[in-house]
Amino acid sequence: MRKVPGLELAGRVSGFCLFLAAMAHFGLAQSAPLLAADPKIRAALEDVSAQQIQANIEKLVSFRTRSTLSAQDPAAIASGRGIGAAREWIKSEFERYSEDCGGCLEVKTDSYTQEPGERVKEPTVITNVYAVLKGTDAENAKRMVLVTGHYDSRNSDNYNLTDDAPGANDDASGTAVSLECARVLSKLKFPATLVFLTVAGEEQGLYGSRHFAQMAKDQGWDLEAVLNNDIVGGDKSPEQDHSRIRVFSEGVPAAATDQELRRIRTLGGESDSTSRQLARYTVDVGRTYQLGVQPMMIFRQDRYLRGGDHFSFNQQGFAAVRITEFREDFHHQHQNVRMENGVPYGDLPRFVDFDYVSQVARLNAATLGSLAAAPAPPANPRLLTKDLENDSTLTWDASPGGLATAYELLWRTTTSPEWEHAQKVGNVARTTMKMSKDDVIFAVRACDQAGHCSLPVVPAPER
Ligand SMILES: [Zn+2]
Secondary structure (H helix, E strand, C coil): CCCCCCHHHHHCCCCHHHHHHHHHHCCCCCCCCCCCHHHHHHHHHHCCCCCHHHHHHHHHHHCEEECCCCCCCCCHHHHHHHHHHHHHHHHHHHHHHHHHHHHHHHEEEEEEEEECCCCEECCEEEEEEEEEEEECCCCCHHHEEEEEECCCCCCCCCCCCCEECCCCCHHHHHHHHHHHHHHHHHHCCCCEEEEEEEEHHHHHHHHHHHHHHHHHCCCEEEEEEEEEEECCCCCCCCCCCCCEEEEEECCCCCCCCCHHHHHHHHHCCCCCCCHHHHHHHHHHHHHCCCCCCCEECCCCCCCCCCCCHHHHHHHHCEEEEEEEEECHHHCCCCCCCCECCCCCEECCCCCCCCHHHEEEEEEEHHHHHHHHCCCCEEEEEEECCCCCCCEEEEEEEECCCCCEEEEEEEEEEEEEEECCCEEECEEEEEEECCCCCCEEEEEEEEECCCEEEEEEEEEECCC
C-alpha cells in the first residue's frame, strides 16, 4: 500500500470518514497492478540457459563478419564467413527448435533487394529470418506479439568487409534472445501468435526492420507488441549495473495523426502511447516473476539522438520498445578488434555477461508469454464527458476473441510514471468511479480467470 501524504492530518474524530474519502479518492484500498504468475511460463523461464545463449553468441561471432554488405553467395555460405552463412545458421536453429516441438514453428524469411542509398553502395539483398508459433485459438491466433534483434554487425568502417566485426553484444546478444525465446516458448501453447524475428541491415539504417514492419502494416497484422533487444550483453565494464535493463519507449507516437496529437496536447496524454503501456507491462512482468534483471523505464524513444529497429515498428503505428543494457561501453561497439594504449577495442564475447543476457531473455520470454496467454485488450474504451460531474464513467466493448472473464480499471495520478492502482470491476462493459477524470489517468485491461491480463488501454473522451 502506498502512503498518501497528508493522511495523518486526518485527526482522531473525523479520521475514519476522511480515511474512507481518501480511499475513494486515491484508491488506497487497491494494490498496484500485478499479473498472476503463470506456472507454465515460470517453468519456461527456468529452461532459459546461459550456456545455450553463450553458444549462440559465439557461433554468430564465428562468422567473422555479419556486415549486411558482406558476401552471401553459396561459396561464402559454405566457407562459414559473412552474413549469408549467419542467416543460414539462424534459419537452421529455428528449424531445429521446430523439429523438437513436432513442427510447431513456421520458419520464414522476408527478403528484398535494397537499392543503393544511405551506407549501401550496391544493390544488396537484405533478409530477415523469423519463426512463427501460431496461436492455438482460431480467433486469437490473429493477434501477434513479436521479439526481435538484429543479426548484422559492423566494425569501425561501414564498408570494411575484410576485418572481423564480431558484434557479440551489438547485436548477437539480441539475436540470441530471439532464438532462446523461440526455443523455450515453442514448448508451450498460447492462444495468440508469437513471432521470433532476427533482422539485417540495422547498421546501415534500419533497412531490414523497416521492410518487415511495412509488410506487417500492409498485411494488416494485429501486432500488439514488439520487443526490440539491441545491445543486451551487460558489458563487463566496472560501472555496469547487472541488475537493471533499460526499456526505452516513445511518449508521443511517431505515427500519431494531427487529430491524435491535438488530443494528446489537450488531455496530457504525452506519457500514454501504446509503447509506453508496453514498457510499463515489462515492469509488471519483472516484478511478477521476480527476475534477476529488472526493467528501468526511460521515457524517451531511444538513447540520445540514436535509433533502433523498434522505431521502424513505431513508424507503422505499432507498440514497440527498445531493450538495452544499463551502461554501454563504446570501446566495444562498432570497433575494429585491436589494442590501443593498453585499451582493448572490439565487440568480443569475453566482454559479454551471459548470465545477464539469460536474465534479459527471461524478461522477454515472460512478457511474450504473458501477452500471448492474455485476452485481447478491451476494444474502444471511452470516458464519458456528456455531463460535467466529479465521478468518472468508463465504457468499453468486450475484448475480442472471447478469452476475457473480467476487466480491471487501472489509474494513476497525472504525475506518476506507473499505474498505481488496479481494481477488478467484473465482467462488465461500464463502470463509474468516485474520482474525477480531471485528476487521474485511467486505463482498462481485460483479464482471464488465471490472471493473465492484456495491455491496458487509455479511454478516449466521448461527448
Ligand atoms: Zn545494434
